[in-house]
Amino acid sequence: MTNAILVQPVISKTDHKSALKRIETLMDLEKRTRDQEIELETLFVLVSNYEEKHVLIFPPHPIDAILFRMEQQGLTQKDVAKILGSKQRASEYLNKKIPLSIEAIRKLNDSLGISGDILIQKYTTKK
Structure with missing residues (x-):
């Protein structure tokens, strides 16, 4: 009992x-x-x-979501460059220098399984 x-x-x-x-x-x-x-x-x-x-839970920043998934899967920036097709483009995205393109969002969604709703959010870039 x-x-x-x-x-x-x-x-x-x-x-x-x-x-x-x-x-x-x-x-x-x-x-x-x-x-x-x-x-x-x-x-x-x-x-x-x-x-x-x-409790209001805000979605993560798109780049933070990518970085988190990279950490989870043990991926490097080089791995993301292969997904996106360019080392320079991967660097620009991950360093928030340019916003994610629709094509990048599609590739990241397909390859990393990150929700498009998270990736498509607007965010400010660094100049």
């Missing part, structure tokens, strides 16, 4: 903060009991529901 798990609803900023803190504590455990696993899963659902309704 398992012990009762007491999980509070997440309906305020304070609840949200407390739930995130508890999730972090549970995630840091090397081994979790079955009750702790259930509590963690329940908190994930409650926090996700709260965040969907109350």
Whole structure:
């Protein structure tokens, strides 16, 4: 028989903060009991529901998304140059000197799986 798990609803900023803190504590455990696993899963659902309704999450900057995906996949600028067809163009894009072209967006979407909605965002370039 398992012990009762007491999980509070997440309906305020304070609840949200407390739930995130508890999730972090549970995630840091090397081994979790079955009750702790259930509590963690329940908190994930409650926090996700709260965040969907109350937390505005802005999409990442297009170049930051590319750099993040490069890091995830262990890619270099040279690898991105192969995707885009030019070392110079890859450098200009990654250093935010020029905005991504529609063709570059298509290639990056196909090759790296980054959403077109993220890549197509307007951003300022460095002069």
